[in-house]
Each structure stands twice: as structure tokens, then as C-alpha cells.
Amino acid sequence: MRILLIEDDTVLGAAIRDQIAADGQSVDWVMRLDAAGDAVKSASYDLILLDLMLPDGRGIGFLKGLRARGDVTPVIILTALDQVSDRIEGLNAGADDYLVKPFDLAELSARIGSVARRYSGNPNPIVCHGPLAIDLAARSVHRDGKPVALTAREWALFDAFLARPGQLLSKAQLEEKLYAFDAEVESNTIEVHVSRLRKKLGSAVIETERGMGYRLGRP
Amino acid sequence: MRILLIEDDTVLGAAIRDQIAADGQSVDWVMRLDAAGDAVKSASYDLILLDLMLPDGRGIGFLKGLRARGDVTPVIILTALDQVSDRIEGLNAGADDYLVKPFDLAELSARIGSVARRYSGNPNPIVCHGPLAIDLAARSVHRDGKPVALTAREWALFDAFLARPGQLLSKAQLEEKLYAFDAEVESNTIEVHVSRLRKKLGSAVIETERGMGYRLGRP
DNA sequence: CTCTGGCTGACACGAAGCTGAAGCGGCGGA
DNA sequence: TCCGCCGCTTCAGCTTCGTGTCAGCCAGAG
Secondary structure: OEEEEEOOOHHHHHHHHHHHHHOOOEEEEEOOHHHHHHHHHHOOOOEEEEEOEEOOEEHHHHHHHHHHOOOOOOEEEEEEOOOHHHHHHHHHHOOOEEEEEOOOHHHHHHHHHHHHHHHOOOOOOEEEEOOEEEEOOOOEEEEOOEEEOOOHHHHHHHHHHHHOOOOOEOHHHHHHHHHOOOOOOOOOHHHHHHHHHHHHHOOOOEEEEOOOEEEEOOO | OEEEEEOOOHHHHHHHHHHHHHOOOEEEEEOOHHHHHHHHHHOOOOEEEEEOEEOOEEHHHHHHHHHHOOOOOOEEEEEEOOOHHHHHHHHHHOOOEEEEEOOOHHHHHHHHHHHHHHHOOOOOOOEEEOOEEEEOOOOEEEEOOEEEOOOHHHHHHHHHHHHOOOOOEOHHHHHHHHHOOOOOOOOOHHHHHHHHHHHHHOOOOEEEEOOOEEEEOOO
């Protein structure tokens, strides 16, 4: 397993690197976001350990950029305890886990193992739904064998439906899913995104229950 | 989603319970391991929040017992920061995640959502009533295996009957259920909706008590 | 038979939902 | 640093369909 470590603290970084190496994994250690960007472009990693406070920016942006490009490499965030909002932001930005500094190196190993286990078993399971083939882990959708590009919000919305197939979901519930906690949408955003999803995936995927909400249609 | 909360701290427990309820999930809260054991035996949960330090033992043992019995219900551990070894032990014992106390309630929601997404796919409980199969969570009704589409008002009315099966409900009571106080219906609306429900669900579902009201018929 | 209360088809209104378009902000490339 | 692209939100006008109303019919009770 190849691991990318992004951490600017030389002492902690070295300790982590040694621990991972001792576990028999291969590590690349960079100390800046620009170097991290180069690294993920030039190599493929199975796991990224990401510190949030770095000399050339916050790790959150890096993570968001990664996910925006469709990169689904599992990411574990390394963060200080008092940065609760960072942790939430990180999870919402697509992180898979976080570790609170200071942490025990044995715990790091356990978490790495956990993430590895979660993502092992390639190839990814494909969910089929009528003419759609959905790879949840890779966040990709194919319609009649042709790839469909979904934006972040579209995917989040679709994901909410896939999690509860056939179940009625009110707009309020969907807004919560899409906007987490700081929701301040006072418009018909959900309707608009539903409209776009239907245009991309076919009008039958999402059914309207007037006055109640939406549900994933039968295949 | 049904969640079992095992936590002996009354203040924290109440806060967690309220937060989960606010997220629209259903919570059972127990404060001891023996009660937790009874709970998992008598009901099925989608997620367990497990405090590790409890008056009648350590949560780790409970978790191990659960896994030994083949129970794969996702478990999130609630633990104090300094119990690093506990956290590792917990993860190795089969926990899916942990939260470090003190934690932000918003973070709890995020983690619950994450676990729920990962493990979603267990079917909702189905209520059967003669030829009808009703999924309350999904708000779906099947009649002889075929889906029946109910409108918002129709569902509200049907729901009122389902809440009190066999009990006589006057039109005034039903109007209250459907229109919540600001009602200014001065017509035979209820009769109309009952008629529409009967047409969709079968004429036997709702019985008329002349001069008194309606009741849900025996299956 | 009469009277009262319930049933139901028809219909018009308005709220809820849909969607094209415009404004806006963030990110990446130059 | 500036510019342009792209996705997200908002808005407005249009469409759809759920719902309340009513009228006429039906059925049970006395």
C-alpha cells in the first residue's frame, strides 16, 4: 500500500513515516501543499494523511480540490483537538477519517488498517438501477453504458436517494444532506438540482410526491 | 434510522438524544450494559453509540460479545481523549468509529450520517393490514403487491387511522389532524378524502359509523 | 315514505413544482 | 494578479395536479 504523508512538522512527520514503514507500507512524505499536488499528479496513492495547517495554505482546500477532480483516494486528516470546526469541514469536504493530535502511533496504525480494510476488495461494487450503473466508491455513474458527469451537489443529492431507495425524502431532509449544518438556503435549490439530475439521468429516476417530497423511482 | 445510545452521563446522554432526535432519527437510551443487552436482543438497531466507561462494566466487552454473536450493527465509540489504548482496542474489537469527548454535537451528526451512509440498505419495517403493506418510513403503500400512490392529504388521513387502529375517529378529530388549528373547512372534505382513500385502498379499509365518525376496519 | 347523513363525480382555483436564464463567487490558468 | 470558466443559487414565468366545494344521488333509520 502506498501512502502519501502531508505534514510540515519534522519531528511528528518523521515519527509517522517510521511507524508506517515499520508496518510494512510505503510512504512518500511532503511538507507543503504544492509538493503534495505534484505528488498526487505523478503517482497514485492508496491513502493520504493530511495535516490541515501547512506553510502554504490550509489542507481543506487541497482536499476539496482533490475531490473536485474526482479523486477518491481515502484521506485521513491530522488535526489539533481544538479545531472542531476544521474536523467537521474536513469530513464534509470528503475526508474519510481524522486523527486528533496528539495521537498514539499505534492508533495511527489501527486507523490506517481500518481505512485500508474499508477500501479493500477492489473492484468496487456496482449498483444497478434500471439503465444506470453506479459505482459508489468511485462516484461514477453510467447511463446505458455511457459515463455521466455529475457535479458535487448533484452527486450529493443522488447519493441521498441511493442511500434510501424508494423512501420518501422531504426537501428539508435533502437540504440537510446537501448543506450539512450551516444551511441557509431559502430558495428552490433542491428543485433545480432535481431537475438537472433528471435531465442527466433520465426523468424516471426521481419521482415527485407533490407536497411531500421526492423518492428514487423503481428501476 | 433506529439508534441505541449507551451512555451513563445524564447530561451528555440527554444532549446526544436530543441532537439525534433533531436529526429525525429515533433513539433508545440506556445507561447500563445489562439494559443494553436486553435492548439489542429485543429490538433491531441501525447504529449503536457506545460509551466505554459504564457503571456495570467496560463497553469493550459488550462490543466484543456483540461481534462474537455475529452482530454487525455499526458501533461508534464515545471515549475520553486520554484513553488512547481504549480507542485502539475498540477499533480492533470491531468498532466502526469513535468520537473523542468532549465532542461537538454537529460532529456527532456528521459521523452518524457517515456511518448511516456506509451501512444503509436495511429495509424499513413493514406494517401489514389485510391486502395492504405499509412502509411508514418510506411513506409507501402496496395493495396486493402493487404500489399505490397517495397524495399528501390522503396519507395524512390514512396515517391518522393507522395511529389508532380500530378506534373511532370523529370527523372533527380528523379535521384537526389534517388541518392543524388554522382550519376553515366548512364542507364535507373529510368525506371526500375518505371516499378517495377507499377507492385507492379498497372499500373495506375504512368503516363508517353513521353519525359518529370513521374507524380503520379489521384486516 | 320521509328524512337525515353519507357518498361521489365534476370542476375550478391556486399552490407546488419545473425550468430557462441571469447573477455570483471560487478556482485554475495565463 | 487578472481573467475566464463553471457550478451553484436565485428568480420569474409557466405548467401541473391536488384539493375544496358543490350538487345530486344513495342508503339506513324511524
